[in-house]
Amino acid sequence: MKALVKEKAAPGLVLKEVPEPTIRDDEVLIKVRRAGVCGTDVHIYDWDAWASGRVKPPIVVGHEFAGEVVRVGSLVTDVRVGDRVTAEGHIVDGRCLLCRTGNSHVCPHTQIIGVDRDGCFAEFIAMPATNVWHLADNISFDIGGIHDPMGNAFHTVLTADIPGATVLVTGCGPIGIFAVGICKAAGASRVIASDVNDTRLALARRMGADDIVHPNEAEAVVKRQTDGLGVDVVLEMSGVPAAVHQAFALVRVGGRVQMLGIPSKPIDIDFATEIIFKGLTIYGVVGRRMYDTWLAMTRFLGSGQFDPAPVITHKFPLEESDEAIRVIKSGEAGKVIFEIA
Amino acid sequence: MKALVKEKAAPGLVLKEVPEPTIRDDEVLIKVRRAGVCGTDVHIYDWDAWASGRVKPPIVVGHEFAGEVVRVGSLVTDVRVGDRVTAEGHIVDGRCLLCRTGNSHVCPHTQIIGVDRDGCFAEFIAMPATNVWHLADNISFDIGGIHDPMGNAFHTVLTADIPGATVLVTGCGPIGIFAVGICKAAGASRVIASDVNDTRLALARRMGADDIVHPNEAEAVVKRQTDGLGVDVVLEMSGVPAAVHQAFALVRVGGRVQMLGIPSKPIDIDFATEIIFKGLTIYGVVGRRMYDTWLAMTRFLGSGQFDPAPVITHKFPLEESDEAIRVIKSGEAGKVIFEIA
Amino acid sequence: MKALVKEKAAPGLVLKEVPEPTIRDDEVLIKVRRAGVCGTDVHIYDWDAWASGRVKPPIVVGHEFAGEVVRVGSLVTDVRVGDRVTAEGHIVDGRCLLCRTGNSHVCPHTQIIGVDRDGCFAEFIAMPATNVWHLADNISFDIGGIHDPMGNAFHTVLTADIPGATVLVTGCGPIGIFAVGICKAAGASRVIASDVNDTRLALARRMGADDIVHPNEAEAVVKRQTDGLGVDVVLEMSGVPAAVHQAFALVRVGGRVQMLGIPSKPIDIDFATEIIFKGLTIYGVVGRRMYDTWLAMTRFLGSGQFDPAPVITHKFPLEESDEAIRVIKSGEAGKVIFEIA
């Protein structure tokens, strides 16, 4: 089959023929129809410090996808050939104390598809049946193909107390933009979206942001919209040091900061004034709650209360992966996906 | 001043002149502009068993209102003459362990205006400054006058986990109808409203109910809309025995039933099959959380994400109280309010 | 192998030779060393209305046990021959939305060993590997054999907010007595245990109850020990109608009632005064949270902060099952277990 492969420890990806995956008795084989391209894929493409320390070439890249089941292992009971599915990309052991107590999202034995084992930028992928999530008939493969990053956004939003809340979203990459729309659909009273990039801010507006601001305007707008109090919740989606400081500065005392953006290096934090004296709660967001996040996401999509379609701005065939990566880097894109079949 | 008074231990209310209330140093005097009429007022009007056991005539009736502050006591620091306000009608001691730990709504020393001391169906009412809640400029007195019952609805809805939830509301009196709209505004994925009365169901639909059903259709619709699982949350707003049983029957295993409707007599409950084996959580709703509920309500109204205006179907002067009571009893009304000045 | 069997639809149990269970690839075979006898087993022995409606003879009875693993299926990765184990007796599908979102304890497809499929009053039992829970070296088989009912008690206690709480336990059968000790170990400030049976009250005292009372003394003692307020939490462990009413009466306003005791028939409840006006939360306890309850139980036992040993008052071989059942019915016993090998 055709697959986009990180062949060796160097920048770039190669589209090439590789053997179709075999499946174990508890796995299913899925014909990939759509696959989302993530910042993580860009890191792997660029072969940066993180990628070179984690990824072992050769490996098929990609971890966000949807498709059709074409083969099921003999032990699989609830997935059938022809099912339209997506999947949780974190393959966990399912047996450790964390997995057995509702914390699979931080299972220490997690293997991520496209990072630790072959991924989904290919015509087929093998997945454990336990990771498969069915798509309702009214959910397109396009939307199915971005369940993974939407799930991050749902996890970030729904582990805060949103109905009636004022929310600042710092960073309007695809996950931040999803989060804006989810906050509105979950009953936030006001959502302020901040980014340096006007294209992204326009998408945030389209997803329902009440205010879109550049970072240098955020403080004034937050103060004005919250009577000087600060927002109840900040969703930090950028990983940018200035935004992290702003998150702590603009959340109200006793408020909550959800951190999903990954700072690339250490940040100097004044815990006394930024966190402790304000009585803040801070939550580090990893992956998606298995499978509470997925159920909530399915509910929001099924009801139509949240529609991520406007966030998908570009579609490419696997053959144009260089262009897909370029578009993401350019900042002109929302979510970029591959159309595979 | 003019006031609607329960003069003696018998049915009916009398509009008469009574002395204007005096205020203590920690109280304010409010000129009442609008006052909501509640089922409780109907009980007092009818002088039923509950009313005759609780209310001590003579007393000015009414506990839902909004108006303008016309006098403030010498110790009052944060309310000023001219302020547009409503108020929490439960006057609590503020000093017991329940009040000091966030449970004022169940303070054992609660006095309710219009029930235990003079109420708001009058030109003026004296209120402790601590009970006053300011109205934003864009909130009308009409809406201000129904904050008390809306607050019950917000308390009922927001103490459940609503974003993404499927919800059944049994009973579409005014509080039930408010609850429908609040559920939608708070991110419920599907709200099914049940009542015997088509006028009320039409209001529930107007407030956003996805399905409106008669009680005998509720089971089929719940099953169909939840893939047979049952709803995540039931809001029991009727107090009708059949609806209480239906609440336990149609909530999913592990689900939550919020009970606000007051059954008039005991109900035979099979705890084993209706509650325990299903692993349910049941919550009895009293009043409004002070003042978390009020803050949330203010946020929902201020943002426009919830607009209760359609629920107000009738307005009367105090002089037409008999007609107001009649309309409520007829079942043809949503929320009925008095226009006082 | 030797097993205690409900042979036909009539009272009694028969000890007889039956074939040793075979195991599937994802199961393990466990040599049973100890097995607890539960009220459920008494119902099956007596062949009462519940038993005759649920149990399909012939079946090996018993659902509480500990033992040694003697065989493991080919797909089992984390259980080994020789492991000392107990097991969750609720066999769930693991794939429904409830199981996938942390609510396996109410999985609608639950099969209970000894009720819906062959149980543990036998020399061997086959169990899915996912249900197996390892015993630490310092946990005896006696204690291992009663993890199931202790787990019910842990579930009941730990889903309330116990540190610093005042607690009333109504009903001091084995699970109630366990709950007394768990409450104390979890930081309850005062535990009042109520029962009609002085032997059971003596055990409750032994497990740390601050006050032991007959039901007719409960109100006076609760009032005295809580300054008239009522207890923060009631654990209703009896299923007796008078105790259920007492639970609602003696919990404080805004308090919590955990219901585990199974009333045998409907109870007339005045929701208005018993539940709603008090602002109560009620929780129906089913089984054990999988596997949060099990982890907590392991922690409490491993640290020695909770020691259930005094609750085990009688041990019998399988041959003396009639006597075991008689002792339980007599009310003279705490926990009764079978020593099997």
Added chain:
Amino acid sequence: MKALVKEKAAPGLVLKEVPEPTIRDDEVLIKVRRAGVCGTDVHIYDWDAWASGRVKPPIVVGHEFAGEVVRVGSLVTDVRVGDRVTAEGHIVDGRCLLCRTGNSHVCPHTQIIGVDRDGCFAEFIAMPATNVWHLADNISFDIGGIHDPMGNAFHTVLTADIPGATVLVTGCGPIGIFAVGICKAAGASRVIASDVNDTRLALARRMGADDIVHPNEAEAVVKRQTDGLGVDVVLEMSGVPAAVHQAFALVRVGGRVQMLGIPSKPIDIDFATEIIFKGLTIYGVVGRRMYDTWLAMTRFLGSGQFDPAPVITHKFPLEESDEAIRVIKSGEAGKVIFEIA
């Protein structure tokens, strides 16, 4: 009256005669019997950067105390002359949205006694009646005098989920040592206490620490006692940068870090690896929850399940304040208190 006063903007405190405080109608006058000395007092004594930026001399210092009520204002209803009391030292406005929604501990208008207005190192102190907390007869003035710092410890401990938890306490000053004992009383399964000071570690052991370790041993002990997983909860009570990093390193994935120790300057944090990828929750502890913390503290002390007496190692008259400060700085003390009358 006699009072310990920060007279001018320079190091040191002066014992001198000052006028007895007058009280407002809603205040009470308390004859101080015991007063605890806090690290904050040391900062004020030393006149460090924080103190000189916040404190406005002349001011009576001290914020932890207990005593007897000797006068009550005309509006005070629930405090009487002769009452044995302590008090919350944070004087809040009681009217802002934070105060009205259960977040008084972070009220932006907080005035702290002994910091922002006259404190308790004096024969008498005036306090708002709302801040007064009654002492039960069996609670000594010694213990009453340290409710403020114990309250910080209770707040820190009880906002985590402690029953059955493994806990690491980094920093065994008085609040850390209190926290050790509270954790044990609240059902922690294992408490590991870390400090550089053996005197403090001995006190931590006396309060129930299962393991006492120097910081360089903490990692090994945590790993051994938690099967390599890390502790469920870290209470960071030191403010030392190395301890903060250790807190994030030794808490398990998905765990919780409660931060009370105040770092004196910014710390370089690698959010990616220290917080986000671990899925941590971090909570900044300010003061005491009003008055949930106080009620819980009263319950723990009243039942005897927690006894802080061993932590009080030194008592001085006000005349020996220099020695009191010296002892605290020396590290040889647990809790130091003034005996005033």
